[in-house]
Structure formats: structure tokens, C-alpha cells
Amino acid sequence: xxxxxQIVAQLVSDAIATLPELADAAADLSIESTVxxxxxxxxxxxASNIAMRLAKPVRKSPRDxxxxxxxxxxxxxxxxxxxxxxxxxxxxxxSPVAFHAELETILEAGEDYGRQPQRxxxxxxxxxxxxxxxxxxxxxxGRGASYGATVGNLLEAAGYPVSREYYxxxxxRQMDILGASVWLRWLEASGVDVDFPKGGYRGxxxxxxxxxxxxxxxxxxxxxxxxxxxxxxTDDNKDEYVDALVARCKELHGEDGFNKIRQQxxxxxxxxxxxxxEEFGVHFDEWFSEQSLTQSNRVxxxxxxxxxxxMLYKKDGAxxxxxxxxxxxxxxxxVRDNGVKTYFASDIAYHFDKRERGYDHLIDILGADHHGYxxxxxxxxxxxxxxxxxxxxxxxxxxxxxxSGERVQMGTRSGQFDTLRQxxxxxxxxxxxxxxxxxxxxxxxxxxxxxAKSQSNDNPVYYxxxxxxxxxxxxxxxxxxxxxxxxDNAKATMDNLSSQQEKxxxxxxxxxxxxxxxxxxxxxxxxxxxxxxxxxxxFHSWYNAxxxxxxxxxxxxxxxxxxxxxxxxxxxxxxxxxxxxxxKM
RNA sequence: GCGCCCGUAGCUCAGUCGGAUAGAGCACCAGAUUCCUAAUCUGGGGGUCACAAGUUCGAAUCUUGUCGGGCGCGCCA
Numbered sequence: 001x002x003x004x005x006q007i008v009a010q011l012v013s014d015a016i017a018t019l020p021e022l023a024d025a026a027a028d029l030s031i032e033s034t035v036x037x038x039x040x041x042x043x044x045x046x047a048s049n050i051a052m053r054l055a056k057p058v059r060k061s062p063r064d065x066x067x068x069x070x071x072x073x074x075x076x077x078x079x080x081x082x083x084x085x086x087x088x089x090x091x092x093x094x095s096p097v098a099f100h101a102e103l104e105t106i107l108e109a110g111e112d113y114g115r116q117p118q119r120x121x122x123x124x125x126x127x128x129x130x131x132x133x134x135x136x137x138x139x140x141x142g143r144g145a146s147y148g149a150t151v152g153n154l155l156e157a158a159g160y161p162v163s164r165e166y167y168x169x170x171x172x173r174q175m176d177i178l179g180a181s182v183w184l185r186w187l188e189a190s191g192v193d194v195d196f197p198k199g200g201y202r203g204x205x206x207x208x209x210x211x212x213x214x215x216x217x218x219x220x221x222x223x224x225x226x227x228x229x230x231x232x233x234t235d236d237n238k239d240e241y242v243d244a245l246v247a248r249c250k251e252l253h254g255e256d257g258f259n260k261i262r263q264q265x266x267x268x269x270x271x272x273x274x275x276x277x278e279e280f281g282v283h284f285d286e287w288f289s290e291q292s293l294t295q296s297n298r299v300x301x302x303x304x305x306x307x308x309x310x311m312l313y314k315k316d317g318a319x320x321x322x323x324x325x326x327x328x329x330x331x332x333x334x335v336r337d338n339g340v341k342t343y344f345a346s347d348i349a350y351h352f353d354k355r356e357r358g359y360d361h362l363i364d365i366l367g368a369d370h371h372g373y374x375x376x377x378x379x380x381x382x383x384x385x386x387x388x389x390x391x392x393x394x395x396x397x398x399x400x401x402x403x404s405g406e407r408v409q410m411g412t413r414s415g416q417f418d419t420l421r422q423x424x425x426x427x428x429x430x431x432x433x434x435x436x437x438x439x440x441x442x443x444x445x446x447x448x449x450x451x452a453k454s455q456s457n458d459n460p461v462y463y464x465x466x467x468x469x470x471x472x473x474x475x476x477x478x479x480x481x482x483x484x485x486x487x488d489n490a491k492a493t494m495d496n497l498s499s500q501q502e503k504x505x506x507x508x509x510x511x512x513x514x515x516x517x518x519x520x521x522x523x524x525x526x527x528x529x530x531x532x533x534x535x536x537x538x539f540h541s542w543y544n545a546x547x548x549x550x551x552x553x554x555x556x557x558x559x560x561x562x563x564x565x566x567x568x569x570x571x572x573x574x575x576x577x578x579x580x581x582x583x584k585m
Numbered sequence: 586g587c588g589c590c591c592g593u594a595g596c597u598c599a600g601u602c603g604g605a606u607a608g609a610g611c612a613c614c615a616g617a618u619u620c621c622u623a624a625u626c627u628g629g630g631g632g633u634c635a636c637a638a639g640u641u642c643g644a645a646u647c648u649u650g651u652c653g654g655g656c657g658c659g660c661c662a
Contacts, residue, residue, distance in 0.1 A: 030602085033602065036604090038605090039605085039606095039608085040606085043605070047605085049603095049604060052604075052642080052643090055642080062642085085605075086604085086605050087604080087605080087642065087643075089604075089605070132662070169662065172661090172662065173662075174661085174662060239661095316660080317660090318660050319660095320660090329587075329588075330658090332659095332660090333660040337660065338660080340660085342660065342661085342662090343662050344662095346662095367656095368589085368590070368655080368656050368657085369656060369657065370656095370657085371656070372589080372656090372657050372658060374589090375588095395589085395590075395656095397590070397591090397655080397656080398655075398656080438598080439597085439598065439599095440598090440599085442590055442591080443590080443591070444590090444654090444655065444656095446597070446598095448597075451597085451611080454624095459624085460610070462624055463610095463624070463625090465624085466624050466625075469624090470621085470622055470624095470625085473621070473622055475621095476621090477621040477622095480621090481621085518601080522601055526598090526599075527599085527601090529599095530598090530599055530609075533609075533610075537610095540625055540626065541625090541626065541627090543621090543625080543626085544617090544623090544625060544626040544627085545626075545627090547620055547621065548621080550620090550621085584622090585622075
């Protein structure tokens with residue numbers, strides 16, 4: 001199934017092939033890139049600027065080139081009329097037959113309409129969210145989740161094999177701090193009151209975890225035993241204090257005792273995150289554990305590869321990676337002087353491992369605050385023999401919540417709106433998913449709770465869903481009247497779809513595959529969002545002006561075909577966005 | 586200071602390998618429903634595309650500079 005634009009581009013391409021002097025000049029040119037939808041119906045359906053692009057190399061005027069090109073267009077039933085316009089645009093007016101054929105394609109393809117055939121290369125690994133398992137997801141993660149899930153759907157629709165992965169940072173100091181935090185809350189619940197570390201995790205969920213985990217075999221100790229000889233718990237000293245608590249917990253309960261608490265804590269949070277995302281319609285194929293990377297020695301393996309290639313050196317007792325060679329500001333430490341590997345070391349190993357697992361193209365969706373890491377991680381991949389471009393990074397900028405025109409202060413302490421779960425409960429999954437991807441990912445997002453929540457025409461998600469529900473309702477009404485839609489008759493009578501509004505709606509429908517491709521190629525779901533809004537507007541506009549159940553059979557069948565096709569495209573598009581397409585509202 | 590993202594209507598935003606008169610929603614104003622969902626539709630006003638140069642047939646789009654905003658610059662993760 002080819003998009004309409006490709007069909008037009010092919011005709012242009014064929015015409016050029018018959019004109020040697022143009023064919024040479026156009027050899028490096030993607031013909032399809034010269035063809036675009038017109039903004040104004042008075043310019044026809046498609047326009048090509050190819051004559052202008054070729055004017056310089058061919059040394060002829062654009063209008064002359066356009067004239068010979070038009071002359072060379074073969075006979076076909078797709079195009080009604082071709083005109084030269086303005087400085088040398090070629091405007092194509094498509095025949096109704098072309099649009100009617102597209103309607104049939106939509107109805108035949110159904111939920112596959114707009115999707116590309118499955119290919120087996122390149123295999124894409126899409127990593128997103130990957131929030132540390134130290135607490136519940138907040139509204140910022142929600143944007144990464146919605147964006148990542150939608151990009152995944154878009155890539156799949158474009159035919160790519162894509163695997164969605166969540167990297168669980170379940171190793172390292174933050175996990176120790178989590179373990180110590182839970183440990184202290186558990187002691188507290190057992191009547192042992194210890195000054196809670198300023199550097200610890202203070203949220204209420206820590207108490208919940210403390211009350212749920214299995215602490216069998218771990219003895220309650222006294223407050224003195226915990227704090228004896230520890231540094232002061234002050235803002236200046238919070239890192240030392242919390243690290244000392246971790247060490248103390250290991251002394252008192254042994255590594256096994258501490259691990260038991262830490263492991264259950266992180267698993268509890270990870271499971272909570274997973275459930276939250278599942279409810280949000282965001283699914284992962286793999287929950288990749290950082291611990292597993294360390295346990296299987298893959299960090300050491302990756303460092304060994306770098307070492308063999310001469311891409312590591314020692315200085316000041318630490319081991320460094322010369323990332324300056326790959327455009328970074330400075331070289332980076334991979335093994336600290338105390339022998340502990342840095343986060344960067346696992347990150348290199350993790351991305352190396354992704355490639356080694358057979359994924360050709362890696363996409364990371366990261367918060368905007370991580371943009372400093374890209375150069376060095378790419379450098380790491382390159383140093384290990386892969387291409388820097390194998391890693392693509394998409395950044396998601398920050399989210400600011402607004403309520404009643406006021407900025408909502410975020411942060412756990414404010415007790416205000418903070419978690420993704422609260423947001424979902426307030427505005428609903430559909431509105432949240434839609435709103436999150438309605439703006440380009442590299443732009444800051446003002447999330448207006450009042451708009452997202454309003455079940456009115458302020459809210460584009462309901463506007464689109466309403467179009468879908470309206471169509472369902474038409475077919476129900478039809479049944480109520482003991483009428484039926486004769487789809488075969490519709491094919492034979494599509495000439496009845498001839499009004500301006502019908503033309504506009506058919507044009508909008510036929511754009512869908514092109515929009516999907518655009519959105520997938522650019523990892524830009526907002527194109528789909530805006531498209532669906534436009535499509536719904538074209539539908540509502542037409543629907544409002546035409547009551548057609550009472551029409552003669554031939555007209556009714558054709559118009560119902562238009563309804564059915566619109567329903568298909570809206571459902572498909574909303575499906576990509578992870579938004580439901582309700583039959584009733 | 587250096588690097589990355591950005592600056593388009595009163596507000597929120599589209600405009601993606603440079604293209605024709607810069608678009609949409611909200612808000613505002615005026616209208617439409619004995620009729621398949623009015624969560625709808627029709628019409629209207631509203632712009633120095635931050636600013637200044639440059640590139641060319643043509644710039645919101647590319648280049649440079651200035652101003653303004655966000656983020657990042659650890660042997661943290």
C-alpha cells in the first residue's frame with residue numbers, strides 16, 4: 001500500500017526518466033521530497049517544486065522545465081489536471097477516482113491502514129523512563145513514558161522491529177540509601193527512634209515499604225547502637241551521615257541482612273512503578289537490571305574491550321576514558337581510586353551490551369538534564385568499535401503543572417501534585433497520554449490541569465474521541481431504523497461524494513499514512529496529534545452539514561463509507577497515541 | 586564562562602531536508618439545534634515570526650552576532 005504522495009512522486013519520477021537532461025540533474029534528488037500537499041485547495045492537491053530545484057543545474061527557467069515535465073507525464077487516471085503556477089510550481093489536481101480508491105483501501109486495510117510492512121532491519125532498542133527505583137514516578141516521568149510509548153508505537157507502525165526497555169538502576173549508592181531509609185523506618189515502627197537522615201528518602205511510601213517487607217532474622221537494635229559514633233546529621237554533612245548509616249546497618253545486620261532490606265525495598269518500588277506504567281498503558285518488553293550487568297561481569301568485559309583497544313589510562317589512582325577524543329569537554333573516570341566503578345562505566349557497558357544483543361539502532365529517551373552524557377556514551381560506543389550514530393538520543397524537556405492559572409509547586413514536601421498516579425487519577429489516562437505528547441518533546445510543556453481535565457470543547461482529546469463516538473452512533477441509528485450499510489454498493493456509488501466538505505475529509509483521510517511516516521521518522525508524535533484534531537474538525541464540519549440516513553440508498557451507502565473510513569483512521573491514530581476510541585460518550 | 590534546547594496572535598502551540606497570502610485551538614464578538622450525540626457547527630477581528638546583518642529567484646525555516654528564558658558542565662546517579 002503506497003501513500004498517495006508516493007503515487008504522485010512516482011508519476012513525476014517516471015516523467016523525468018524520459019527526459020535525459022533532467023534525469024541527470026535530478027539523479028541526487030529525492031523526487032518524493034519535492035512533492036508536498038498544498039496548503040490551499042486553489043493550488044490543487046499536490047505541488048512539486050522540482051522545476052525550481054532543477055533550474056540552476058539545467059540552466060533553464062523553472063517554468064520551461066515544468067512545461068516539458070508536464071508534457072512527459074504519462075496517461076493515468078489519478079490526475080485530472082496539472083498546472084504551472086507562480087515561480088514554477090507544478091500543481092497536481094487529482095481525480096475523484098484517486099480519493100475513492102483511497103477510501104476503499106482504508107476500509108479494506110482496517111486497523112492496518114497507514115502501517116508499513118514489517119521489515120527485519122534495523123532492529124531498534126527503545127529505552128525510556130528508566131527512573132531510579134527510589135520512589136514513585138512523578139509527572140516528569142509521565143511525559144517520558146507517554147512520549148516513549150508513542151514513539152515505540154510509531155516505529156512499529158513504520159515496520160521496524162522495536163523492543164522497549166526500562167533500565168533499572170538497582171545498583172550503587174542510591175540503593176544503599178534507600179535500604180537504610182527503609183531500615184530506619186522499620187526500626188521507628190518497632191519503637192526505635194533515630195534522627196532521620198537529611199540525605200535519606202523521606203516520603204511516606206518508605207514507611208509503607210518498611211511495614212510490608214519480610215525482616216525475619218533481622219533483630220531490632222537500639223537507637224544508641226545505630227547512631228553511636230556517627231557524624232552529625234546536618235545539611236552540610238548529610239552525605240557522610242547517610243553513608244555512615246548504611247555502613248552501620250551492614251555492621252549490625254551483616255551484608256546479608258542489609259541486602260535483604262535493600263533488595264525488597266527496590267523490588268517493591270520497581271513493582272509499583274511497573275504497575276503504575278501498566279495502568280497508564282505503557283508496556284516494556286524488558287526490565288533490564290543494572291545489578292545483572294555487574295553480576296555477569298559485563299561491566300568488566302566492556303572495560304576490558306576498551307583496555308585492549310588502548311582506550312583507557314590511569315591517572316591519580318583512577319582509570320580514565322579519553323572522551324575528549326570524541327568531543328567531550330574532559331576525560332571521564334570509569335574506575336575511581338577506591339576501586340569502585342562509576343555510573344559512566346555501567347552506562348558504557350549497558351550500551352555496549354545493547355549492541356552485542358543484536359540491536360542495530362539504540363534510542364534513549366532521556367530527561368533534558370541528561371544531555372551532558374550523550375557525547376561520552378557515544379564516544380564509548382565508538383571506542384568499542386561501533387558507530388557513534390548507533391545511539392540516538394531524544395530529550396524530553398521539563399513539565400510544569402498549572403492549575404487555575406497558577407503554577408503548581410512540585411516536590412515531595414509541598415504535599416501538592418507530584419506523582420504520575422495522582423495526575424492520572426485527576427485527569428484520566430486518555431487526557432494525560434494525549435496532553436503529554438501534544439507538544440514537541442524538546443519544548444518545555446505547560447501541563448494545564450484545568451484544560452486536560454475539562455470534558456468540553458476546550459479539550460482536543462474529547463473532540464477527537466467524540467467524532468469516533470458519533471460515527472459509532474450513526475451506525476447504531478441505522479440499525480434502529482432497520483437499515484443496513486451496503487458496502488459493495490458504496491464502492492459503486494462513491495461519485496456521490498463530491499461536495500467541498502467531502503473532498504476535504506477524503507483528503508484528510510488520505511494524508512494519514514504520510515503523517516504516520518513523518519511522525520515516526522522525526523520521533524514527533526505531535527504531528528499525529530495535530531493531524532487527528534484537523535481530521536476530527538473536517539469530520540464534524542461535514543457531519544454537521546449533512547444528515548444522510550434518510551438519503552437515497554446510493555448516497556447513503558457512499559456517505560456511510562466515508563464515516564466508516566473516518567472511524568478507522570481515528571481509531572488507528574488514537575491507538576498509536578495510547579488513547580481509547582470510545583463508542584459512546 | 587562553555588555546551589545543549591528554545592523565543593511565532595492576548596494565552597497554549599503547529600509550521601522537520603528553504604517555497605505560493607505564516608496556520609490551529611482557547612479567549613473575545615455575532616449566529617446555527619422541531620433533524621442520525623450541541624463534548625458539534627458557521628462567520629468575524631487579532632502577527633515588526635525576539636532583534637540585526639548575511640546567504641538566494643525565494644528565509645519563521647540556513648549562517649553569524651545581540652538580547653531573553655530553560656537545562657547541563659563531579660573520581661554523583
